[in-house]
Amino acid sequence: MDRLAALLSSFHLAASVFNAGPLCYSSRHPAQAGMGFVHILTHGSVHLGLADGTQRRFDEPVLILLAAGDAHRLEPGPQGTETLCGSFRFGAGNLCPIYRALPALLVIPLDRLSGMAGLLDLMQAEMREQRCGRQATLDRLCELLVIQLLRYLMDAGEVDSGLLAGLAHSRLTKALIAMHDRPAADWTLRGLATEAGMSRARFASVFRDTVGQPPAEYLAQYRLSLAKTLLRDGLPLDTIADRVGYSSPSALAKVFRRHTGHSPLEWRSADAEASPSGQETRGADRDIPD
Incomplete structure (x- = not known):
């Protein structure tokens, strides 16, 4: 009994990694309905600024999921920052029941994602090596990461209402x-x-x-x-x-x-x-x- 098969078949998932390595300057991401973001801090610290004025700093490896379609900003810390950042969209954008069910903001320390350790290691290895097909590989791995996150949200009880x-x-x-x-x-x-x-x-x-x-x-x-x-x-x-x-x-x-x-x-x-x-x-x- 596959809980996601019909949804993923009807509302196709596509992801794209746009930063893999050092984050050298502040990056701004404008609001876009139906678009979600995954930011993985692998080294150093990072500041996250949201459109509502919320400011947060992260000093340990962490995964940040943003799925409200709101604007946000990432700023590297003073000691250097390494991130893996990607965006994702389901085929129907914010019409997709899966997208509507995602929390607007979710922060998960990487050490809690033990079930994804192999995938995260593979993404980081790909991130640090300039091999042929690197971008396409990272994009496909990012799609897999989103699916793994959906599993995590259901299995870990991270959401207490909604479709998930x-x-x-x-x-x-x-x-x-x-x-x-x-x-x-x-x-x-x-x-x-x-x-x-x-x-x-x-x-x-x-x-x-x-x-x-x-x-x-x-x-x-x-x-x-x-x-x-x-x-x-x-x-x-x-x-x-x-x-x-x-x-x-x-x-x-x-x-x-x-x-x-x-x-x-x-x-x-x-x-x-x-x-x-x-x-x-x-x-x-x-x-x-x-």
């Missing part, structure tokens, strides 16, 4: 996987409760308290996110409606209008015009205070 908390729940995860694997199925509260091995009332209560929304609302949101992703991929409306559980393109269009104020084709056109690359961006970046 639901996937960490021994019973709710069965219903969530069923929804993710078969979004077009005619799901009922009874059917989802049966998947979870719970009574309807108990399932509805535990799901709401853990995931943060009722099962029907989560399913509708998931289907809509998947439909938007398929629209971006250029699939025809009848195919999309069939894949996400709507009886016809008109039924899908009705849901789109209710949630977005636009028809599916209007939404796709506006989305493409706002971001030609098909990735959502913010209209105005929020700068970071010095």
